[in-house]
Amino acid sequence: MDAKNRNKLLQYGRELLELELHEAQKLPNRLGDDFVKACELILAIKGKVIVSGIGKSGHIGKKIAASLASTGTPSFFMHPSEALHGDLGMVTANDIVILISYSGRAKEFNLILPLLKEMKVPVIAITGGINSPLASAADSVLDISVEKEACPMGLAPTSSSTNTLLMGDALAIALMRIKEFKEEDFARSHPAGSLGAKLLNHVKDVMRTGTIVPRINHDATVFDAMLELSRTGLGLVAVCDLSDSIIGVFTDGDLRRLLLNNGTLQDSIIQVMTKPGYRLPEEWKAIEALKSFNDHNITAAPVVNNEGKLVGALNIHDLHQAGIY
Incomplete structure (x- = not known):
């Protein structure tokens, strides 16, 4: 492509962004009583928010419904x-409906609105047609009108689609903040994401258990501890009494220091272990364990239950594999 056409592409792209930003800048001043009323209507319902729109409005509507649902406002x-062919049965008197149509004259809504009114279901309109049939029938009207679409023919929804998306985000986040929706709440609707891994997983969910947990009895020798260190590769061994309560910890570092100080592999582990040794509660959140590792400059620890008994082991690599950084 020659330089002339390359410059044209950049010009066209910049013109579109400038036009859409210009139209979007008008939205904050339009928020007023109707926006507050829309939020109040949603906060008051016992059911769900149902979002509907057709064409480009429908695509934006799906995103708005998803944003509401993930930020504490059940929606679909x-x-x-x-x-009009059966799905209206999803709507109950406990719900609220958001109808999106830039013109406010979508034919499908002309058939849906009377049925919603009969059910006494509140309606929020997101529209540019503030004098349209949709706006007249709605309980709250959110104005997303534009003076000019960024499409040079004024046909393809561009500025108006951006305004619709922004208005939906404003609604979702305003509701999220007034509900004091927290990170933990967000994580529950995003359990597979990194935030979910950090906030929902506990130490007991990601720790090692069973035979791969490094453990020796209190009457063992350093040689026994070295074999256990080699077998499990965790970098530490929990020293336990007969009831499985941890009485100390022996690490790779302890072994090196012992040998440098002329200790022997036949020494009693009781004499050379670290007492009482660091351990993690199984009920801690995994992100707390990571912070503790960093604070104590360690990479692994045994895990205990409420009675102080050994139930597992954890190292920093286990946390990373679980998506916790």
């Missing part, structure tokens, strides 16, 4: 055409 998307 309903296609207008499917609503």
